[in-house]
Amino acid sequence: MATYTTEIASDKLISDNPIHQRLLKAYIAAKPWISGDLLEVGCGEGRGVEELLPLAKSYVGLDKIGEVISMLQAKFPGVDFRQAVIPPFVGFGDNSVDTIVSFQVIEHIADDRLFLQEIYRMLKPGGKAIISTPNITHTLSRNPWHEREYTPQQLVDLAASIFDKVEAKGVGGNDKVWAYHEANRKSVQKIMRFDIFDLQYKLPASLLRMPYEILNRLNRNKLHQQQGDSVIEITHEDFPLVENPMEGLDLFYVLWKK
Numbered sequence: 001m002a003t004y005t006t007e008i009a010s011d012k013l014i015s016d017n018p019i020h021q022r023l024l025k026a027y028i029a030a031k032p033w034i035s036g037d038l039l040e041v042g043c044g045e046g047r048g049v050e051e052l053l054p055l056a057k058s059y060v061g062l063d064k065i066g067e068v069i070s071m072l073q074a075k076f077p078g079v080d081f082r083q084a085v086i087p088p089f090v091g092f093g094d095n096s097v098d099t100i101v102s103f104q105v106i107e108h109i110a111d112d113r114l115f116l117q118e119i120y121r122m123l124k125p126g127g128k129a130i131i132s133t134p135n136i137t138h139t140l141s142r143n144p145w146h147e148r149e150y151t152p153q154q155l156v157d158l159a160a161s162i163f164d165k166v167e168a169k170g171v172g173g174n175d176k177v178w179a180y181h182e183a184n185r186k187s188v189q190k191i192m193r194f195d196i197f198d199l200q201y202k203l204p205a206s207l208l209r210m211p212y213e214i215l216n217r218l219n220r221n222k223l224h225q226q227q228g229d230s231v232i233e234i235t236h237e238d239f240p241l242v243e244n245p246m247e248g249l250d251l252f253y254v255l256w257k258k
Helices: 014-033 049-055 066-075 112-122 152-160 175-192 205-227 229-233
Strands: 037-041 058-063 080-083 097-103 123-134 165-171 250-256
Touching: 014 049, 014 097, 014 123, 014 165, 014 175, 014 229, 014 250, 037 049, 049 058, 058 066, 066 080, 097 112, 112 123, 112 152, 112 250, 152 165, 152 250
Parallel strands: 037 058, 037 097, 058 080, 097 123
Antiparallel strands: 123 250, 165 250
C-alpha cells in the first residue's frame, strides 16, 4: 500500500487535489515543446507520462526511488524507466536528447548548476529543456525537503549562465486557485505563530521533516473540510500558463540550446 507524503502530492487523496492539479498543469503546458527523443528527470509516480508519451519519438523516465520505478514499469510495460541519482547523468551521451522535462526537481538538487550543465550537455543542438519549480515569492513556509527555492530572477540568472536562450513563464492561478492559496496562507500563519524563535529557518532540515509532514497533512485536511467542493473541483485548467513568472505559483522555464 502506497504511503503518500505531502511532498509527493497524490491524485488519490482528495485533500491533495489542488496541489496534484497544479503539478499536472506543467505537463499539459509543456506539450507544445515536446518532440523527438524525450528524457524526463524526476518522473515520480508518473503523473504526466500518459500526457507526454504520444508526443515523443522515444521516452526515458528517471527517478531515484526504486519502488516508484518498479511500479511504473508494471503500469507502463515497454516504456523505459530507470533508477538514477543525479547529477551527473551516467549513461547519457553528449548531444543525445531532443527534449528534457524536469518538474519540481531542481529545488531538491544540491548542485543545481551541475544539474543544469548536465541537461545542457545532453541536449542536441536546437534542443530544449522545460523545468518547473516553486516560486519562492509565494511560498508559505520553509520546505525542509528543498535545498533552496528561487525568485524568478535568480533562476533566470542561473539558467542564462548556461543556456543560450531562456523563456521565463509561470504556472499561475484563477480566482478559485488564489482563494485556496489565501486560505492556505492564513492557516499556515496560524500554525507558524507558535514558532516564536523562527526555528523553521534555524534548525537543520532533517529535524523539520517529520513535524512538517504532520502539520502539512493536517493543514490540507483542514482546508478540505473548510473549503469543501472547491478543493475537489479545482482542475489543471484553473492554473493558466502566464507570461510573467512573478505571477506564477510555480516558475515554468523553457531553456534552449543552439
